[in-house]
Amino acid sequence: MAVKHGGNLQEISEIYQIEKQDLIDFSANINPLGIPERIKQAINQGLEGLIHYPDSRYRLLKQAIADFHQLTPECVYASNGAAEAIFMLGRVLKVKKLLLLAPTFMEYEAAFQQQATEFCYFDLETRNFQWRVSEFISFAIAEEATGICLCNPNNPTGQMLNQTELDELLTFCQDRGLVLIVDEAFADFSGKEDSLIPKVTKYANLFVLRSLTKMFAIPGLRLGYLLTSNVEILDQIEQVTVPWHINTFADLAGQQALKEQSFIEESQHYIEKERSFLIGELARFSDNIIVYPSQTNFLFFRYLGEDCLQEKLIYKGILIRNCTSFKGLSQNYYRIAVKKRNQNQALVNALEEVLCGK
Missing domain, CATH: 3.90.1150.10 (Aspartate Aminotransferase, domain 1)
Known part of the structure; x- marks a missing residue:
């Protein structure tokens, strides 16, 4: 089925x-x-706050996310699950031809179908799910891709690029002016520090997605975020975002989750x-x-x-x-x-x- x-x-x-x-x-x-128990406590303690609307700016949540990643709140878009961030990005970010892994999380394609984006696919099964970044880059050049969307670790295969490979890919995208979207929804589970989040402020065409629902077992609350220094794209997203798109419980849970090292x-x-x-x-x-x-x-x-x-x-x-x-x-x-x-x-x-x- x-x-x-x-x-x-x-x-x-x-x-x-x-x-x-x-x-x-x-x-x-x-x-x-x-x-985690302290997240449950934060939700319980916030029960009386349901008589008020959430802060539609989500200042405390954005500050907590920014502090956790040593960024500024201006680089953060808090979202109703990482999926919402993907779809908002697909709504405002213009990418003529987007390169995706096959297989990978299918919502990237659905998100960018909101525009006239063309897709090309780097097939993993024919490579027995083993591949090198250099090969991936050569494929991007041959396909004339203008953007890359990568799930790291990849869903459903579980493979993860290391820091050297990520840096090589980022350098390629910087040199060629390509958009690079990296979904790190499952990176927390790896126990590794391999991530492009520290490079967010160095390249405006880099967009990193994270989820809080997997690690903290709160998928029913829906909470994720997008990190980028591209304030123009973030402003466009904020302009079309539905007001109060994150509920009070998710807001409180997220603030506490980022303290649960x-x-x-x-x-x-x-x-x-x-x-x-x-x-x-x-x-x-x-x-x-x-x-x-x-x-x-x-x-x-x-x-x-x-x-x-x-x-x-x-x-x-x-x-x-x-x-x-x-x-x-x-x-x-x-x-x-x-x-x-x-x-x-x-x-x-x-x-x-x-x-x-x-």
Whole structure:
């Protein structure tokens, strides 16, 4: 079954007549440690504030984001999830021809279809999901791309460019005058410092996206942000943004989340440990699945069978992400989130039953 996004428990529940609480959701890449207690407290304490409108300028939230990244608030657009920032950018930023990975997060294309943007695609499957930045740059030149939108780590493959590769790409874009959009929604989970955020003030055509909903397990609140020194584009976005597009709870949660450094570090260590566990356990099924390297909180793999693995696992109480809807993939690719040990073990047990008949 192909769906546009993971986390569609309600839809799966209705189709398969299974109660939502009877499914373990591996289809959405959310921190298995859940919502930090201090964020819950901030939300609870803000309950009485619901009688007032949020500050439509979001000054405290923008200042918190700016302080966290050692930037000024003028470089920040706080958004209703990173998806809103992507769509606002696609609405005002003129890009004649945008280069995308295939597969990657599909909302980039949807966002820039608001304009007469043409797209070209760097195919990863034909390269066995292994590629070099130099090859990517050569492809951009050959395709005469005027902009690049890159997900780092990439969704759904989990691969991440290191700092040297990012700097090489940025230098190319600076020299050629290309727009560079980098979505770092899952970068927090990698435990690495590889990022182009420190370069934001040095290149006005650089736009970096971040999400707070994945690391802090608050996708229901919707909160992300865009960082850039291109004040002209930010002004245009602010002019067309719906007033009060971030609710009071999301505003308060975001301010607190950026103080949770110890929680971030704990999460990074936990994800690394459980990702290694899953990789090791999945290696037992090498006759049936091929797992690709990942540097974030999810794993991407190919199922070698002919049937629908997602459907088989649903009947075992496990929901995984079918990647059929991602551009550039043939059949039988799947993505699974890294979750808590007992849940990860339940996935392994279900796979053993399905693949080995045990």
